[in-house]
Amino acid sequence: MAHAYVPEIAVDREGNEHEVQGWQDDFYGGKLGFWLFMLTEVMMFGGMFLALAYYNTLHPQDYIEASASLNRFLGGTNTVILLVSALTMGLGLLKMRTGDVKGAKLMIWATIILALVFLGIKAVEWTAEYHHGIFLMHGQMLPESTMAFGKKLFFGMYFTMTGLHGFHIIIGIGLMLWLLKRINAGKVSTEHHILHFNIALYWDIVHLIWVFVFPYFYMIGAGDVAGGAHGH
């Protein structure tokens, strides 16, 4: 249900009425606020990376061996997909800012499709790992299994962090669908595109997190021991 905007009125000492300036068009404020939110994301993932690095220092060899067993081909494909999706999202925003609303919507749809492909590949990867007995509270990850303790910690962090990242991707898809709805309703336009700008920022931080997640999990074991396509 739409509500009409009712301006707030301030009265000065002489009794003159003045309309209070609204903050709906405060582009910089909206951007700054979203950056502050993104810093909380950095802190959340920063804490997880800290735990990951802490366990790593205690079990360096287990980490390298566990990393080598991950499928670098699928992980690498997802890295490129996310990279291209960051481009489509950025170009979409650029089109919106220069008045090409239809082009902007097409780019958002392209980003959604790439995000779904990313999730699909992740699902294939997790399923393969599950069938190899590697999943949270399952098979080799159970306390009584003989798998090296450091590897259990590595895979525990792997599922937790890639899972949380995947959750961010799902949220991102939801945000983009909502953005399309707002564009269609005329609420987001070339003149008022802060929502588009901030959702593009969100997608960039999702990409940014993967830029660190990918090498830490998939690449630190490369070269030392056999891995890659022979992984799970």
Place this chain on the structure above:
Amino acid sequence: MVTNKIDYKIERATYYKVLVGLLLLTAVTFVQPYLFMTGSTFLAQMIIAVVKAWLIVMYYMHLKGEKLIGATVIFALFLVMVFFIIVIGIDVPNFQFGAESHITSQVVDHAANAAHEAH
């Protein structure tokens, strides 16, 4: 709105240049363990990741020229680094409770040894 005064072609060219840079760095990520710094893959991978992150933050996230937000981001990253230095740089090298901890494998070995000695 000031942000609307942009040249589409120039901005698009920047996006593509950064894409090429990121793709090249991703390729370097894949070949690094076999080509250079093979003894310190972790360090090399993190350096590449930081360069990629810098490109994304500056150009895709439009932080170039944003002094206040840029300073806020640097301050937040500095805080994260402080915690990393305290925990990984100071606490871990001086870890005194390996035998009792649940996050080290020594606790398993310790228990196994105790059981062995009991027999």
